[in-house]
Amino acid sequence: MPTETINKPQPLYTPFVRARDSVWEIMSDVLLALVPCAAMSYFAYGEAPFLVMFVAVISAVLAEFVFAAFFLNKKDTLKDGSAIVTAILLSFTLAPFTPWYVVAFGAAMAVIFGKILWGGLGRNILNPALVGREFMTVFFPAIMTSGSIWYNKDYLNFKELSVFNIFGDSGLITYLNSLFFKSSGAIGEYSVIFLVLGGVYLLLRRRISWHIPFALLVTFFILLQVFAYKDIRFSVGGLLLGTIFMATDMPSSASTKNGKLYYGAMIGLVAILCLLNDVRHEYMSYSILLVNAFVVPINWAFKPVTWGKKANIKSLIKWVTLITAGIVAATYALIYLHHVDCVRYLVFAYIIFLICRFCFMTMKDIEYPKSN
Incomplete structure (x- = not known):
């Protein structure tokens, strides 16, 4: 064996395990799969959905940076892109006119109680984006159920898009048009066809x-x-x-x-x-x-x-x-x-459980330090 091969640092993999893709590459594919649906939200309500997504991303990234450094003693967790994906997925479940402070709260809770307090990326047992959404529903019930955040005719760009009318005019064509674009529901629900295409892309990429x-x-x-x-x-x-x-x-x-x-x-x-x-x-x-x-x-x-x-x-x-x-x-x-x-009490119990669990694990690590 040549000397340069012997002296060359070897990757820290077990003999039969190879990591071909980084976490960021996986997260990038998820974001790419979501881009078409995000674009369709612009056809519905212009900048409003994009502002919800922007606020969610900023809040999630800040929460990740601050709380991961404070609780996990890690300052490089933003590199994996998981906070951005969590924020976008959370925003996709929200109404286009959800108040920004509620969005910021939900995104922060998604990161803190959906991931960080479990120990970081890959250790959570609940979906972080949905955890954030339930926090919003519990702490802001009146806002989350208000009809005013779901529809505003002053911001509506297109009520429908007739892209399949070139094939005729029938009930089937109308249904296909509704699958391609429908200006109702949450931000990520405006195009069934693009959701399916995003799923196909993730399947082909084996994500x-x-x-x-x-x-x-x-x-x-x-x-x-x-x-x-x-x-x-x-x-x-x-x-x-x-x-x-x-x-x-x-x-x-x-x-x-x-x-x-x-x-x-x-x-x-x-x-x-x-x-x-x-x-x-x-x-x-x-x-x-x-x-x-x-x-x-x-x-x-x-x-x-x-x-x-x-x-x-x-x-x-x-x-x-x-x-x-x-x-x-x-x-x-x-x-x-x-x-x-009474779902709120279930969320309160979850908060208490997760904080107690994290404190117990922290004390255990202090008492029995992990070997590097």
Whole structure:
């Protein structure tokens, strides 16, 4: 072996693991997938949605810089771009005229209570953007449910875009036009077609796998047909935004292929249960965050079989049954809390738990310093 090869510093990888892409490259692909949807928001309400996104990004970046340095003793976390992605995803779930101070609060909470207090990037078990949104809903309920933040005719640029009319004029063409552009809903919901194209791009780039979106949508629409006699109303854009960009968040989703299929199916089930019980606006946030909380047992139940051993189907069925029962029970408990306006106490409990957990881990690290 040549001397220069021996003396050359070797990468700190285990023998069979290679890191080809940095976190920033992954986050850049997510941002690229979101650009078309952001552009469509401009066709709807001009600069207003962009200002919401801008405020969210500034707040998230500042919170990341200050609190990561203070709590985690890390000053270079901004390089991974996760704060920007979290802020954009959060803003995509918001109304275009949400007050800026509420947006800033939500983005900061998304970073602090959705990521930093868990220990940083990759250690969170809940989707940070949805955590921030729930903080906004709990601490600013009147503003978040106000109709004035969702629609303003003085700022409306285009109510509709007739891009498919060149193929004729029919009910199908009208429906396709609505999928391409619809000036209602949250900032990220204006174009179903661009949401799908963003998901396809992430699939081709292998930033997400097909398992979670497939299982979620198949479960959701099968149950939708089962309960077709019910008047279930939902936003296709909101469903796809949650399915493609929220449910597939790597740290807070299942890790194995079979686990991902089950995880996605459970989100679809919880979403339908929420809609059947008149949870009309928070159904995707609730379903994703709730199943996020069950990711650890899901990963354990669907852990890979040790080489040379056979899969224990009976044990798997038992654990899947128990986990499903737990998810359904937790869903109805959450629905009850929603209807009696007590979700706020769940958020308060989450805040106390996370602060206590972080303090305990900090004290443990002080008592038993980690080796470098």
